[in-house]
Amino acid sequence: MKEFTVRTDARDDLKDITQQVQQAADALGCSEGACLVFIPHTTAGVTINENADPDVVSDLLHILDKTIPWRDRNYLHGEGNSAAHAKASLMGFSTLVPVAGGRLVLGTWQSVYLCEFDGPRSRRVQVQVL
Ligand code: ZN
Secondary structure: EEEHHHHHHHOOEEEHHHHHHHHHHHHHHOEEEEEEOOOOOOOOEEEEOOOOOHHHHHHHHHHHHHHHHOOOOOOOOOOOHHHHHHHHHHHOOOEEEEOOOOOOOOOOEEEEEEEEEOOOOEEEEEEEOO
């Protein structure tokens, strides 16, 4: 297993971590199989989406924020970050990326994104070869 950290820059932030995941796969000697990317946090997740038009990332964050507002008088969690927990669960805490010929097999426009929902802060990302 390999782990790296990512510094996020805003409360809601998507960071392209494709290169770091590839480097972890390289370090683990993965040539064929799959890489499990796991986020060991409860208010950050991981997803795969478009890397060509940055408006896609902005729109995704906007849609999540509109769907799950930061404040809601019905939230019970005393820490005050229920929206971050919910958004992270929607994105999920792991993704599986196929590997062939030592390279992550992603679509032309796909990148792997760490999804921050209670930043800015430092986040851990774990990569395991399967
Ligand atoms: Zn909390």
